[in-house]
Amino acid sequence: MSAGVIGLGVMGQGMARNLAREGRLAAVWNRTRERAETLAGELGVPVAEDPAALAAACETVIICVSADADVLEVVDALLPGLQPGQVVVDCSTVGVDTVAEAARCTVERGASFLDAPVTGGREGAEAGTLMVMVGGEAGALEQARPDLAPFAAEIAHMGPTGYGQRAKAVNQILAAGVIQAISEALAFADASGLERERLLPVLAGGAAGSRLLERRGERMLAGDFEPGFRMALHDKDLALCQRLLTELNVNLPLVEMTRKHYALLMARGHGDEDISALYRLKREQFEGGNRRGL
Ligand code: NA7
Numbered sequence: 001m002s003a004g005v006i007g008l009g010v011m012g013q014g015m016a017r018n019l020a021r022e023g024r025l026a027a028v029w030n031r032t033r034e035r036a037e038t039l040a041g042e043l044g045v046p047v048a049e050d051p052a053a054l055a056a057a058c059e060t061v062i063i064c065v066s067a068d069a070d071v072l073e074v075v076d077a078l079l080p081g082l083q084p085g086q087v088v089v090d091c092s093t094v095g096v097d098t099v100a101e102a103a104r105c106t107v108e109r110g111a112s113f114l115d116a117p118v119t120g121g122r123e124g125a126e127a128g129t130l131m132v133m134v135g136g137e138a139g140a141l142e143q144a145r146p147d148l149a150p151f152a153a154e155i156a157h158m159g160p161t162g163y164g165q166r167a168k169a170v171n172q173i174l175a176a177g178v179i180q181a182i183s184e185a186l187a188f189a190d191a192s193g194l195e196r197e198r199l200l201p202v203l204a205g206g207a208a209g210s211r212l213l214e215r216r217g218e219r220m221l222a223g224d225f226e227p228g229f230r231m232a233l234h235d236k237d238l239a240l241c242q243r244l245l246t247e248l249n250v251n252l253p254l255v256e257m258t259r260k261h262y263a264l265l266m267a268r269g270h271g272d273e274d275i276s277a278l279y280r281l282k283r284e285q286f287e288g289g290n291r292r293g294l
Contacts, residue, residue: 002026003147004058006051006074008035010227011091011118012064014125018151019062020045021128026058031065052081055088060147064091067236068098075102084110087144091132093117093172093237096162096244099135103161112140115161116148117168119175121229123215129153133171135164169244172237175229176258178212179275186220187282196221216276228274235262235271 005016008030019025020043029048030036036047048054055061055078063074071094082088088106090099090113103113114136124130132148132155134141141157148155158167189199200217203209216228238259245252261281262271270277 002058003060003062004028004048004054006030006054006061006063006078007065007092008039009064009066010122010230011125012062013039014122014128015062015064015091015130015151016043017126018128019147022150024147024150027054029054051078054078055081055086056083057081059086060144061086061088062091062147063088066092066233068094071098071102075105079105079109082106082109082111086111087114087140088112089114089116089144089148091116091118093168093233093240094165095240096165099162099165103136112137112143113161114140114144115164116155117164118152119168119171120153122227124153125151132156133158133164133167135159135161135166165240166244169237169241172234173241173252173255175212175234175275176238177254178210179278180254180258180261181208182210182213182217183220183276183279183282186217187279187286190221190283191286212276216274220276220279225270225273225277225279227272228276230272231262231275231277232266232271234275235259235266238262 003019003024004027005012006029008016008028016025016028016039025045027046027048028036028040029051040047048057051074061078063071065071065074071090071092088111090102099115106113114134116132116134118130118132120130128151130152132152134155134157138157145155158164204214238255241255261278265277265281
């Protein structure tokens with residue numbers, strides 16, 4: 001059993017490193033070749049000439065690229081190298097229609113497709129503790145599982161194709177709520193003159209504590225918004241949530257509000273910062289930016 005990774009961004013790099021650590025990484029490929037060469041040199045694995053060559057060199061093809069059109073482009077490019085019985089696992093966060101199309105093309109070649117978006121961010125990818133939410137056939141998941149386990153704390157089968165993405169959408173709505181709550185509460189704390197060294201440990205240990213607060217609270221208050229989880233990507237994910245919600249004839253206030261706030265920040269050039277940069281807006285409210293609320 002061996003895996004190849006296509007897409008060596010923040011998430012794909014961590015996945016590839018953990019696969020290499022367990023001796024399961026056969027090859028890598030990245031659109032920007034020098035990124036692949038740097039990592040491949042470090043890990044001692046080959047850089048495939050193109051996605052088709054990578055597919056031909058491994059049993060499980062793991063994809064982790066930005067958005068819908070990128071996934072379809074990569075799947076199209078790898079098909080000529082795909083053999084019956086292989087499993088293509090897409091860990092990108094994209095729409096259910098995209099994964100349905102990718103699955104259709106893959107199955108036509110006699111291979112299997114799993115939508116397997118992840119949560120846990122850069123830290124989770126590096127530590128090999130991502131939560132993986134999988135849609136597709138249970139048998140294909142069992143076949144690919146050993147090639148996902150090196151970067152996962154948990155791999156959960158959510159249902160047929162598209163159900164990994166549906167589960168991820170739920171997670172992204174939750175993430176919007178948590179980051180809204182933390183940034184608003186900490187802006188209030190800062191404006192109130194509370195000492196962060198005393199406050200943060202108490203909050204983290206209480207009923208409203210969360211991993212995001214533990215990881216990001218201190219850094220938000222210090223004005224450090226290094227990603228992590230890039231705002232532009234979360235905004236893309238919330239747009240995917242809106243599409244799923246439209247099918248149900250529902251607008252969720254949290255999703256609408258968070259996209260509005262992200263739009264304001266992205267227009268000011270903060271889209272490549274961590275989602276915790278939402279704190280910038282909340283803090284401005286206390287500085288007279290908008291005292292009535294955004
Ligand atoms: P990054 O760090 O922005 O990395 C994105 C990666 O996707 C990077 O390797 C890109 O290659 C690659 N990419 C983007 N578009 C394409 C196309 N069209 N073809 C091939 N490769 C492409 O994102 P993350 O790692 O944080 O996140 C990846 C996914 O996981 C995303 O869906 C998140 O929502 C969750 P490049 O180096 O720019 O050439």
